[in-house]
Structure formats: structure tokens, C-alpha cells
Amino acid sequence: xxxxxxxxxxxxxLLPAGILIFLFFFLPVILTILISFTDMSSxxxxxxxxIVGLNNYFKIFVHPDSLHIFxxxxxxxxxxxxxFNVGMGLLIALLAYHLPKRVxxxxxxxxxxxxxxxxxxxxxxxxxxxxxxxYGVLNELFRVPFGLPTTNLxxxxxxxxxxxxxxxxxxxxxxxxxxxxxxxxxxxxMTSSLVDGAxxxxxxxxxxxxxxxxxxxxxxxxxxxxxxxxxxxxxxxxDGNFGTEVWxxxxxxxxxxxxxxxxxxxxxxxxxxxxxxxxxxxxIIYLKYFKFGELVKEPxxxxx
Amino acid sequence: MDVSINxxxxxxxxxxxxxxxxxxxxxxxxxxxxGPSGCGKTTTLLTVxxxxxxxxxxxxFGGKDVTFAQPKDRNxxxxxxxxxxxxxxxxxxxIVFSMKLKKASEEDKxxxxxxxxxxxxxxxxxxxxxxxLSGGQQQRVALGRALVKKPQLLLFDEPLSNLDARLRISMxxxxxxxxxxxxxxxxxxxxxxxxxxTMADKVAVLKDGLLQTFQPPIELHTHPCTEFIGxxxxxPPMNLFxxxxxxxxxxxxxxxxxxxxxxxxxxxxxxxYNKELRVGIRPEDIEIVDKGTADSSTGIVSLFEPLGRDxxxxxxxxxKTIQLLSSPKAGIEIGDTINFKxxxxxxxxxxxxxxxxxxxxxx
Numbered sequence: 001x002x003x004x005x006x007x008x009x010x011x012x013x014l015l016p017a018g019i020l021i022f023l024f025f026f027l028p029v030i031l032t033i034l035i036s037f038t039d040m041s042s043x044x045x046x047x048x049x050x051i052v053g054l055n056n057y058f059k060i061f062v063h064p065d066s067l068h069i070f071x072x073x074x075x076x077x078x079x080x081x082x083x084f085n086v087g088m089g090l091l092i093a094l095l096a097y098h099l100p101k102r103v104x105x106x107x108x109x110x111x112x113x114x115x116x117x118x119x120x121x122x123x124x125x126x127x128x129x130x131x132x133x134x135y136g137v138l139n140e141l142f143r144v145p146f147g148l149p150t151t152n153l154x155x156x157x158x159x160x161x162x163x164x165x166x167x168x169x170x171x172x173x174x175x176x177x178x179x180x181x182x183x184x185x186x187x188x189x190m191t192s193s194l195v196d197g198a199x200x201x202x203x204x205x206x207x208x209x210x211x212x213x214x215x216x217x218x219x220x221x222x223x224x225x226x227x228x229x230x231x232x233x234x235x236x237x238x239d240g241n242f243g244t245e246v247w248x249x250x251x252x253x254x255x256x257x258x259x260x261x262x263x264x265x266x267x268x269x270x271x272x273x274x275x276x277x278x279x280x281x282x283x284i285i286y287l288k289y290f291k292f293g294e295l296v297k298e299p300x301x302x303x304x
Numbered sequence: 305m306d307v308s309i310n311x312x313x314x315x316x317x318x319x320x321x322x323x324x325x326x327x328x329x330x331x332x333x334x335x336x337x338x339g340p341s342g343c344g345k346t347t348t349l350l351t352v353x354x355x356x357x358x359x360x361x362x363x364x365f366g367g368k369d370v371t372f373a374q375p376k377d378r379n380x381x382x383x384x385x386x387x388x389x390x391x392x393x394x395x396x397x398x399i400v401f402s403m404k405l406k407k408a409s410e411e412d413k414x415x416x417x418x419x420x421x422x423x424x425x426x427x428x429x430x431x432x433x434x435x436x437l438s439g440g441q442q443q444r445v446a447l448g449r450a451l452v453k454k455p456q457l458l459l460f461d462e463p464l465s466n467l468d469a470r471l472r473i474s475m476x477x478x479x480x481x482x483x484x485x486x487x488x489x490x491x492x493x494x495x496x497x498x499x500x501x502t503m504a505d506k507v508a509v510l511k512d513g514l515l516q517t518f519q520p521p522i523e524l525h526t527h528p529c530t531e532f533i534g535x536x537x538x539x540p541p542m543n544l545f546x547x548x549x550x551x552x553x554x555x556x557x558x559x560x561x562x563x564x565x566x567x568x569x570x571x572x573x574x575x576x577y578n579k580e581l582r583v584g585i586r587p588e589d590i591e592i593v594d595k596g597t598a599d600s601s602t603g604i605v606s607l608f609e610p611l612g613r614d615x616x617x618x619x620x621x622x623x624k625t626i627q628l629l630s631s632p633k634a635g636i637e638i639g640d641t642i643n644f645k646x647x648x649x650x651x652x653x654x655x656x657x658x659x660x661x662x663x664x665x666x667x
Binding site: 186188189191193196210211 | 350353354355374375378380381382384385387388389390391393401402404405406449453459461
């Protein structure tokens, strides 16, 4: 009898996706990191650059803006994440579960509106919301009638608006994931906890949320990484003014779009490279904190 | 604790799941709700538990109206078919969950958990997670979780349906033992008539949301007051066919599908003669006779199933198949022609239209 050979067919099936991932995800990261070791910029052009080693990283370290931009990034990421992407997402999912099915469904689909509105239109709507009277909705409706002085609210509360703008988009992602996870908890367990003496708050706290550990880990990790790297709505909203320059936007400004016209590709790449490292560190902390190992552990079952 | 359910009706949209259901359960009684799937038995149970609110009617626990009380204020325990253990908690945490909600002290919790663990023989499992237990162990834990509250009413929703046959029999005995030991009032929902018959003091049979009967299990078997009960209770099921009862020379007879006549004892006289009605006879009440007589019937064996102790024999009788039990030693084979005769005291007669028994009128 012919000996059964381990089949390599699986690898051929993985190849097309593998090539795409390599070309469009992996290679750009490598290129970015390689560029970050050079002094490439508009001044050097694409031919006269030279390798400068870790110089760009050293420059970041001593740059006067680094610390407060890092601080702003942390505030922006953590507030959006905690209050909206995870917090609000979880809250809506829990609320919608306790509403009658049709009402809950409607309520949830409302929250998808910011996500399906074109980003620029959506951000402009926020701008109009915050604008000075008579154009700004908030001023016109809540300040003018009370004789309060009006002003453009955006520069005054720039970071708050950045968080709100991103949060209202981001919350729906967590909401969808958490909702389906809550729906998948067996109705017997839900009933059982009520019979055991839990009210709906106790049930949410002791029964539902602990069973959402895996979706919580996923949403937290995924959203941290996307908040660290996405900057388009801040760019449209404030373009980094009024203390809202976050790390990824800084990188973009340095490398591709700045007032002085000298695009520092090398320095911008180093900023991006550092962001990759920060993202990885966060992901590792989350995996440890949520005890990912335990989640994927095989169950042990024995006889009666 | 006495439980009384009064004129309970529960609708889901246009569907009436439970229809004007009334029942009085005495303290310490073990009551089974028996019926096919979709008959409203689980809905009734969940309404008693307070998960569903009824459209009309009331539920009274020991003189106190609890119709609209929250489940947590009813002091009940519940055991589910799916066990419904909390997967993220250890066995110990599962058992003492209700005490934790009541902010009981660590000591009390330990003591109570130890008590039920001893009662159920699960002491060695307390540190495990539900995912690390077998089905039988999970069901014991679920029972322990229900018992630790010292409930006044224990509700079971098909608790043994997911277990294998052997385990089901031993758990049946165990649940019965614990119930007697603790004297808890129980409602036990099942579609398995053997569970209902073996465990319950009284059985409530439900069909399409309506209570058919509420009586002790043995009466259910011997005195079925509707055709539905007759056909649903008993294994193998009762033979049923349309026929008449006739009077001849002072004796009464019923006509079998092959036009042969069988004697009916006067103690089961339906007192309706020469009128089409529904005739029932259980397979175990038909015996095989060697020689054909005036009140026996003849038929060809079309199929037989060995059940171990007995063989279930299908016999063609006119245009119907009659099932009867025979001894495996009788050596009957497919194609054999056999003579058979019913035990004349065991006939059941039902009205053709209403399905009500013409012999028994208990409700």
C-alpha cells in the first residue's frame, strides 16, 4: 500500500490571498520602515537620498512636538475607544436587546447612518453643527434663544468634537459585534439568570458582559489599531489645528502635505514605523489582559 | 407550597399558546405537564416562572397572587433541557450565583454549596467549568443550582431529554428521590410519557394549549378520558379504528376492521349501540390464540419488531393494521397467519366527533 503523503494542496489555495496580503499589506510596512532609515525628502528627491540609520527615530525622540502630540493621540484614542467604540457600542447593543425586536432593530440601524454617510459630508455636517450663529445649529437653537453669546464651538472644544465625530462612526462597529454576541447567548441562560434572582442590570453585569470577553477583545484591539492610524475625519474637521494633531496626521503632514512644501518622506515614515510598534505593543497587552490563551484552550471532558 | 393556576391564557400574536388553563397543585406534589411539542406546556411553565406575562388569568403561590411578580421575587428553582449553566463560571460559582446576588456571606455560600454537592454527588467537580463536564454532570450541577435557593417550587423543562437512555433512567430515579426527600412542589414538563408516568403524582395532559386532563398517571393509562390521551399515553400506542358496538343475545360485541366480532365485557359497555364510534385496544391487551373461535380474529403478520422482552407484531386485519405484543418464544414470523383475541375488559370507546371517552368522564 502506498504511504499517505501529507498534502500540500492547502498552500496552493492560500497562495492567491497570500500574494495579495504580501503585496498590499506586508510590503508597504517593510518599505515604510526601510524609507524611515533614509533622509528622503522633497529636497533630496528620489535619487540623492542617503541612509541615515536610526537618525530619524532619534529626531522624533528629541522633537519638541513629540510629547504633546503623543499625549493628544492617547487622549483621542482612549476617549473614543472607551466612551464610544466599546462603551457606546456595548450600551446600544444591551439596550437594543431589551427592546422589542423591531424597535431594537430600528434603533440599531439609526446608529449605522454615520457609517454609511460619505465621510466628508458627515464631517461637514458636524462643522455646521458647531458653527457660529446663524449657521450653527447648536448656537442657533440653544444659545440665541437664551440670549447667550454665540461663538464657533469647534476651535474651543476641538478635541471633544474629534472624539464625537469618530465615536459616532465607530460605535456602530462594536454595536453590531456585541449585538450578535448577545443574541448568541442561549435564551435558557438568560431565563435561568432571571429565575436565579438577577434583575436585568445584574444579568448584564454577571451573565452577559463576562460572556462578551472575546468580542470585547476583538473590538478593543481592532479599534485601537484603526484609531491610531486613521486621521481623515480629523483632517477634514480641523486639519490638526487647535491641539488635535494626532500622531498619524503628523506623519501625513510631515511626509506628504505640509505648509513648507518640503515633504520629509524619511521622517514621516519613521513616525509611521513607530506607530506600528505602538500598535503591536497594545495588541500584546490586550491579548495578555483578556487572557486570550484561555479563550482558545481546548475543553476537557471526561466520563460521568 | 400550594400553586394554583387560574384561567391562564397566553397569546403570541395571533397564536394562542395556552388557552384558559386552570390547575390546582397541592404542596409537595410532583406534577408533570405532558404533551407533544408545541402544546403549550413550556409556555405555561415559563409563565409560572414569571418569564412570560399572561394575557389573562392568574397564578397564586400559597395564597399570594404572583401573576405579575418578577421571576426573582418568586423563590423558584428551574432546570432546563440545555442545562443553561453559566459557561464563564465554575461549578461552585454557578451553584452559589443566586446567593451571591443576595449578598450572602462566603461561609454561608460554602456551606450551602457543600450541602447540595453532597446531595447530588458533585463535590469533586466544584472547581471545574461547565465545559469540562459531561451531560449528566452538568444536569446535576443545574439541579444543584436550583436547589441551593431552597425553592418552594421547582420547575423542570424537559431536563432529561439531552441525556442518553441509561443516564436518563438513573437521573429519573434521582430527581424523584430528591423531590421526596426535600418535599418540594414540582412541575415537570416533558413530552416523554414514561417520565411523566414514572415520576409524577399527577399528570396534566396538554394539547393545543388546552388542558385535557389532570389525574394520577395510572388512571391516565387505564381510564383515558379522551382519544388523544388514549393514543398519546402508552407505548406501544393504542390501536384505534372506527367501528360499532352491537348487541346480540344479551351479549355485546364490537366489529373489527375485518368484520369479525369480538366480545365486550359489560363493565366497559359504552351504552351506544349500532352507531359509528372510535374503538381502542392496547397492544398488550390482545392475545394470540391457537385456534380461531367465534370471537377471535385472523390476520397475516406483516411486520414484527423485537423489543427484547416482547415482540411487537403488526397484523393485517381488514384494511387496518393491528399491533399486538407476543412472546419472543412464540416463534412468529412475517407472513404467518395468526388468530388473536382481545381481553374483553380492556376495550376503550370514544365519541367520533368530540373524541371524549364513552366510559370515563374524569377531568
